[in-house]
Amino acid sequence: MAIVTSETSYSSPCMPFQFFRRRRSSSSISSPSSPATPNTDTPKPSHWPVELCCQLSHDLDCLSKTTETEAARAEAVVVKDAAREGASSPGSQRSALAAGIKRRLRLALEVFEECAGDRVPMSPQKLSKTVPSPSNATDVSSGISLPATPVNREEASELIAQYIAADLPARLVVCLGLLEFEVRKDVIGIFSALLRLAAAAGMAGSPSTSEVCSIRVLEYVRGHPQIFRLLLEGYGNSEIALHCGLMLRTCARHQELVQDFLASGQMLGLVQLASDPRFDISSDAFSSLRDFLLAHKAVSAAYLEANFQDFFSLYNGLLQSQNYVTQRQALKLLSEVLLDRCFMKVMLLYIGDDQFLQIHMNLLRDNSKAIQFEAFHVFKIFVANPQKPVRVQSILFKNKERLLMLLESFKASRQEDQVFLEDHEAVIEKLHALDPPPKVRPPSSLEQQGKQIQAH
Numbered sequence: 292m293a294i295v296t297s298e299t300s301y302s303s304p305c306m307p308f309q310f311f312r313r314r315r316s317s318s319s320i321s322s323p324s325s326p327a328t329p330n331t332d333t334p335k336p337s338h339w340p341v342e343l344c345c346q347l348s349h350d351l352d353c354l355s356k357t358t359e360t361e362a363a364r365a366e367a368v369v370v371k372d373a374a375r376e377g378a379s380s381p382g383s384q385r386s387a388l389a390a391g392i393k394r395r396l397r398l399a400l401e402v403f404e405e406c407a408g409d410r411v412p413m414s415p416q417k418l419s420k421t422v423p424s425p426s427n428a429t430d431v432s433s434g435i436s437l438p439a440t441p442v443n444r445e446e447a448s449e450l451i452a453q454y455i456a457a458d459l460p461a462r463l464v465v466c467l468g469l470l471e472f473e474v475r476k477d478v479i480g481i482f483s484a485l486l487r488l489a490a491a492a493g494m495a496g497s498p499s500t501s502e503v504c505s506i507r508v509l510e511y512v513r514g515h516p517q518i519f520r521l522l523l524e525g526y527g528n529s530e531i532a533l534h535c536g537l538m539l540r541t542c543a544r545h546q547e548l549v550q551d552f553l554a555s556g557q558m559l560g561l562v563q564l565a566s567d568p569r570f571d572i573s574s575d576a577f578s579s580l581r582d583f584l585l586a587h588k589a590v591s592a593a594y595l596e597a598n599f600q601d602f603f604s605l606y607n608g609l610l611q612s613q614n615y616v617t618q619r620q621a622l623k624l625l626s627e628v629l630l631d632r633c634f635m636k637v638m639l640l641y642i643g644d645d646q647f648l649q650i651h652m653n654l655l656r657d658n659s660k661a662i663q664f665e666a667f668h669v670f671k672i673f674v675a676n677p678q679k680p681v682r683v684q685s686i687l688f689k690n691k692e693r694l695l696m697l698l699e700s701f702k703a704s705r706q707e708d709q710v711f712l713e714d715h716e717a718v719i720e721k722l723h724a725l726d727p728p729p730k731v732r733p734p735s736s737l738e739q740q741g742k743q744i745q746a747h
Contacts, residue, residue: 340450347395348457354388354469389471396463396477399454403484406447451488455511460485464521464538467531475534483541486512486548512548516555523560526572536575543582546590552583553594562605566617577620584624588633595628595637603641610650615659622654622665629672642673645682652690655697660704664711667701671714674721684728691722698722 454460463470463478470478489509512518519542525535542548552558561583564576584591595602609621629638641647651673654666673683687694698719705711 340446340453343395343398343450344453344457344459347392347399347459348462350388350392350395351459351462351466354385354392355466389474392470393474393477396474396481399450400477400480400484402447402450403481403488406451406484406488451485452507454485455507458515460511461515461518461521464518464525464535467525467534468528475531479534479537479541482538486541486545489545509547512542513551516551519552519555519557523557523564526564526567526576529569529572532572533575536579539579540582543579543586546587549583549587549590553590558583558594558598559601559605562602562609565621566609566612566614568614570616573614573617574620577624581624581627584628585631588631592634592637595634596640599637599640603647607647607650610654615662618654618657618662619659619665622662622669626665626668629669638672639676642676643680643683645680645686648673648683648686652686652694655694663701664705667698667711667714667718671718674718674725681728684725687722688725688727691725695719695722 460482463481467475467478485508489506489512519539522535522539522542526532542552561576561580565573565580567573567576584595606621606625609617610625612618612621628634629641648670651666651670655663655670657663657666673679674687676683679687698715702712702715705715
């Protein structure tokens with residue numbers, strides 16, 4: 292086969308097979324007058340992670356600017372132009388933005404879940420639900436050029452890097468209320484997958500790439516404590532409250548993030564949310580509170596010891612709530628904490644406070660048998676303490692007879708609960724054996740003078 296030019300002819304006895312698979316163009320044919328371009332089949336580096344994050348960032352910017360007032364004003368202007376020029380209305384533009392965000396998030400979610408080890412490797416063709424050309428896969432719906440081969444670890448690492456560099460995790464939390472319900476679930480999935488990457492010991496593939504991804508994700512979340520504030524503020528919007536709760540509990544699985552959450556001062560805000568009059572918000576906040584207290588006990592125990600008065604002065608308000616569900620959940624969680632050996636110092640501080648004792652003595656008289664039962668599990672710790680402070684022992688001794696009568700009435704309703712019966716019997720015995728508190732003699736004037744002399 293010979294290729295003839297205007298001046299000379301050039302023949303190639305053995306043309307490479309790849310030549311016939313490329314599109315014919317003038318640049319594909321070399322002539323003696325122009326230098327030959329080397330023919331390499333090395334694929335160019337993929338830029339789709341950058342494109343995806345840039346387009347997603349742009350769409351979020353546009354969506355966040357579309358407030359209700361601006362949309363109403365724009366609608367009045369654009370609708371007139373649309374009737375005349377056939378332009379699309381702001382409503383359709385917002386729908387297009389939402390659809391684009393949904394597709395790009397789904398693509399990122401598939402890649403992140405694969406990196407976190409939740410999925411088998413998946414090709415971009417399958418991710419984008421399109422039939423790409425043999426040489427280059429293009430996600431027609433999102434306008435992103437993808438490689439035809441399955442996503443490799445380097446591309447996944449690049450996507451994670453670009454996703455974090457664009458501050459997309461925090462921005463998606465901010466825009467959560469503007470997204471559709473299904474898209475919010477994808478945001479939760481991405482958030483969870485990123486945190487699993489941060490906690491993973493390593494992914495399949497190059498260990499160095501895995502470690503870089505994990506460290507990068509962890510540094511991002513730890514460097515953005517406002518994420519915790521945004522998630523707590525999300526409880527104020529009933530449409531996204533449960534989504535924010537899920538992401539908050541995802542953070543509670545990781546010790547470093549529990550430390551950051553407690554250091555951010557948001558724990559007290561979570562306690563306040565537990566008293567929300569809306570049942571779903573209150574219950575979800577209690578679930579998050581429980582996870583932050585019990586998932587990494589050494590961390591939360593140190594926090595409770597350092598912030599004992601601030602935390603329990605607020606938490607004990609839940610015990611005295613007029614809401615039955617709030618009261619019962621607060622009592623149940625409190626007994627779990629105080630009876631755990633990891634919280635020994637917290638327990639000793641709690642049962643040494645006579646005001647806390649009076650709260651639980653009043654709860655023993657509640658009309659609800661369930662509240663009485665939960666209060667008993669905390670009250671028994673006060674009674675079992677071998678080193679009761681004088682004020683605590685004095686209150687118990689003064690009310691000993693009434694307490695014994697009250698506790699005897701509990702026994703009839705719990706005959707089948709063997710553990711309760713054993714605890715009940717032990718408390719009764721302790722109260723019967725309770726001695727009056729030692730009389731504390733006020734120091735004499737001579738003793739006071741002696742102490743002043745020693746102080747000087």
